[in-house]
Amino acid sequence: MTRHLLKAEIHCHLEGAAPPDLTRAQAQKYGVDVSSILDENGYVWSDFSAFLVCYDAVASLFRTADDYAKLTESYLAELAAVNTIYSEIIVSPDHGDRIGLGADAYLAGVCDGIHAAREATGIEARIIVTGERHFGPERVIAAAQYAARARNPLVTGFNMAGEERMGRVADYARAFDIARDAGLGLTIHAGEVCGASSVRDALDVVRPSRIGHGVRAIEDTALVERLAELGTVLEVCPGSNIALKVFPDFDSHSLRALKAAGVRVCLNSDDPPFFRTSLAREYEIASSAMGFSDAEINGMTRTAIEAAFVDEATRVRLLSRLDAETGDDGRKPA
Ligand SMILES: [Zn+2]
Helix, strand or coil: CCCCCCEEEEEEECHHHCCHHHHHHHHHHHCCCCCCCEECCEECCCCHHHHHHHHHHHHCCCCCHHHHHHHHHHHHHHHHCCCEEEEEEEECHHHHHHCCCCHHHHHHHHHHHHHHHHHHHCCEEEEEEEEEHHHCHHHHHHHHHHHHHHCCCCEEEEEEECCCCCCCHHHHHHHHHHHHHCCCEEEEEECCCCCHHHHHHHHHHCCCCEEEECHHHHHCHHHHHHHHHHCCEEEECHHHHHHCCCCCCHHHCCHHHHHHCCCEEEECCECHHHHCCCHHHHHHHHHHHCCCCHHHHHHHHHHHHHCCCCCHHHHHHHHHHHHHHHCCCCCCCC
């Protein structure tokens, strides 16, 4: 059992974390029929395109700053209830614009939710602004400019999500330069849908400290060595990878091999209820399906906090909380 272990995650998409019960309540509030995408077991989709339709339908039920505050607070409360001390939430201000709410109100709602959750549970959280790759370089650059301009203390990172097969990473380099110059931490989705070359491109062009997924780096031994040498952290989301068939099963998932090769890895939930998972389940999978010991799992939690886009005072506080719990002096690699 891993329930008692302290947890942290640095890769979860806000709209992708919407608890089904909250979605049901939102659908009622706005008079929307969600029977085709939501049943008593949760969200319903069959393949990747149906997943995107379902995701958009759920996202469309959050329309006001208050809706976003409620969504953020309920997800963080759920995390805190399973001993999570830190979370980074990936948000798209573009989405706020597209639904007519506006990026500022969207972000303000998320911040309100973070403050409310921290007040109620003590959980610490930060926001990663993401550009959506499939909307093209202009939109991704605009997202980076927005994040840089926001000067919001809770916005600490920049990411690029969306369709990995769209364009070359180089087309998006400027967005990452803008974010880097603004002092934001950098991470990028790669090595999930596309293979090792997408991870190599990300390292060459973006030079991020972290990569979202990156699990297909395993296809290239030299690349695995390079990741280990650089200390790049892979935000691994095993349940998501199996749901989207990146690997056929947990036995063939690359997490263990990557870790054994010295790559820094941590556990994350991605879009949890859409993949019938949760951060708690990801920890449980790491333990029971992948055979990691509690010490190895605590080591991955430590990696998540070490790689977190937070100020050093917060990082030190989170690490000492973890060390107090694990009896670790923090010096030996787990
Ligand atoms: Zn993701």
